[in-house]
Amino acid sequence: MEILGLLGDGMLIALQPLNLLLIIAGVTVGLFIGAMPGLGSVNGVAILLPITFLVPPSGAIIFLAAIYYGAMYGGAISSVTLGIPGASTAVATTFDGRPLAMKGRASLALVTAAIASFIGGSVANIIFTGFAPVLASVALSFGPPEIFALMLLAFATFVGLGGEDIPKTVLSICLGLVLGAIGFDQISGAPRLVLFDINAFLQGIGFLVLAIGVYGIGEMLWTIEQTRGEVENNTPKMTARGMVSDAREAMREGWKGTAIGSFLGFFVGILPAAGATPASLMSYGVAKMTSRKPEEFGRGSVDGVAAPEAANNSASTGSMLPMLTLGIPGSPTTAILLGGMVIWGLVPGPRLFVDESEFVWGLIGSFYISNMAALIINLAFIPVFIWMLRMPFTILAPMIFVLSIVGGYAATRDMFDIWLILIFGFGALVLRRLDYPLAPAVLAIVLGPIAEPTLRQSLLLSSGDPMIFFNRPVAGPITIIAIILILLPALKLLRRKKQPAPAGQ
Template sequence: MDVLIALWQGILIALEPINLGLAVIGVVVGLFVGAMPGLGSVNGVAILLPFTFVIQSFTGGATSPMIFLASIYYGAMYGGAISSITLGIPGASTAVATTFDGRPLALAGRAHVALVVAALASFAGATVSNLLFTGFAPLLADVALSFGNPEIFALMLLAFATFVGLGGDDIPKTLFSICFGLVMATVGFDIISGEPRLVFFDITGFTHGIRFLVLAIGVYGIGEMMWTINTSRTGTNMSKVEVTFANVFDAIKQFKQAWRGTAIGSALGFFVGILPAAGATPGSLMAYGISKMTSRRSAEFGKGALDGVAAPEAANNSASTGAMLPMMTLGIPGSPTTAVLLAGMVIWGLQPGPLLFTDQPEFVWPLIGSFYISNFVAVTVNLLFIPVFLWMLRMPFTILAPLIFVLSLVGTYAAYMDMFDVWLMVFFGVGAFLLRILDYPLAPAVLAIVLGPIAEPKLRQSLLLSDGDFSIFFTRPIAGPITVIAILLILLPLFKLIRDKLRKTA
């Protein structure tokens, strides 16, 4: 009952004109970045994070800036489907699976049906996950209140282990990326001993450390744009979409054919979203796969099945809320976007983690309330303004790309008023682009630079407590199982290798 009262009060705050206005702007921006090939929620959130200082200076609290960013996140999940269906190019990786059936529907002249089904499935997925989030988050936060330093470090280890065990990328390169991010987080002064560390070539710019935004905007602003310019060389062919009220109404009636995919995506997406390193992309692909596998009409998948559009769209929206759960209750982000959101919360003076629910209820509940409001705004804006987004998708990349570059540079400077950071950001961006060509995953590095400043003190304080004995991570009742699971996850690729070898020899 307390939860429902707190949620209701939160919704009322989220409905205040300033917050509602920010949610609408955020959703529109999100729909745009989600729809533009090459941009996704993480790019939108990372590039616009510096601009939220402006919102904070006007509103005075952290709630409104966070509502703005969370709305971008929501909008982007909806927007990915627009380009997947009309261009055949996923707006973001989370919408890859939507292309499988969305594009054939568009080529068959039913783009309006695919777009409406995607929007309604997204709404259903987000609603289910919002309800699950509201139920689970306070419970998990209560449990997490009993966590000490070893438990928190074990959880961090688990977050990184999932990248190694379940990430699907090259293992040594994933490990390199994690360690690189963690080492970059140590640049500056050691907060325990006060000694300077890794101040390269005695450049004073390094004494304040490598700020998270510098790496995030470098990777997701500059690096991502260069990658998109290098990979998307051919022109696109946009399907014709006729959007009339009669068309939309007809498509809404057809949505009932997609209930199975929507249900599978909504439920599966949330639980996959909670897992670090999993998130919306694997969630949507898994939902598509399971929906196809369990369907009586599985032969229609890939040729324009409505369930094939609904399942991934419901899943990616559901997963995006799921990924917020560990971020807000444990202080551990489940995806690069939630890592940026977590960094934003730290910048605004909040300490993400279980205490957030008890110490900052005036922040938490309006934010959760805004999830419901943003979801409603997103489906409304999406359905009403489909023609506008289709028009915006025609914006040439030679206008969008320099705009993103300028925003990245100006945003980085505005955040810290330091040209050194702007130079460093561009170096990171170019480096990220070159490393990406060689399949080095960069999301783990971004996550690591956020978690590094939390993980290192937890490890060192735990070892101080145990007099340097690492068994502290194995002998405590909560830390022990988490550490063992983390180690098993790290070893998972090795087990797979041995299994494959045994199969070959057999």
């Protein structure tokens, strides 16, 4: 009951006129920042951080947290309407959100994203409120072996993302791992895979650059090739009755993906160095693996939109937990928030809940208010986003191209990345012609830079003994489950080959 009382006090603080205004402004700004390719929550929070010095510290962190929330919602907008991920956290949403839009169901995809995001954020807020100290200690117990085991479990779900052709899926994963390894070795610092001795490769290949190239330029080229530019406008006008119908369908068809994303996203989000991007990708993989209709994923599955959208919102709240309780940022965005707190004279850590109780519970209360505000604002703007899709493709294609280039340049301000975006776009077109799955490669380049150093650190801790992944209480079960999931598709394939061919063939 004490927690409920503190939460009630926190909500009253969040509902003060200034703080409520900051929440609405932050969510609205975050929504459009998240929808702009190349920006995302990290850049949005960093750019607007100086503005917060004009308000009290509690209002400042509430404003930045609201931007974070809004950006998580907004990332789905360009993923669905244009096929360009607004941020890395929304890449998995593109897998099914864009196919739904191409079928004239963009409103269903956007409504599903909004509802799943709200439920994911709500579940995470409740868990955060009730179990913050306990979960902080759990997150702290995750060392390199546990994190690598979790990444291995994520890779195990990748096999299911490539359809029935397992060899092509494995090759796609290997391609992503190679691209993720370009640059400086994270442990030794030695350069590796620097192609043609071009120094620009030393900084590595940014994930957003790859995502924009593959799902922005690549999707545009594929659509032009398949339709010769004559894309029919089959997007209906948005009505209130239509939104209610879409909401019912989203709840009916996407409840399983929403549940998976809400819980898995939060627990991945609380792990240091993980964050919302791995959480959304892993949730998508698990949702497909447990679905009764896995063949629909990648072709317009409602669950395929719900799972990553619930996960990235849940993970964004989860990443706040280690920041507040341990002083360890759980994502790049929370690292900026942590820096802001230090500037404002607040010391994150176990004592924060005692010494700055009013600030902490005001922030937690704002999570609930921001989540509700983001849902309302997002639903209100859906007709505007649908209107974008009703433009002729002859106008939409150049717009996608320009947004891809501008978004890629805005993220790093490096012309070399623009050339990489174009190369990845044409490469994605070639791979799609050869029927290679793109999703495993994109996912591998995200988790590869996390999995590799944790693998090497674990082997250093055990003097090269791989049993460290099996004899630890948390890493062991996760590793065993991952190995089983990796072997299952191979066993099914072998069993299918051993079955006698039907008579007459």
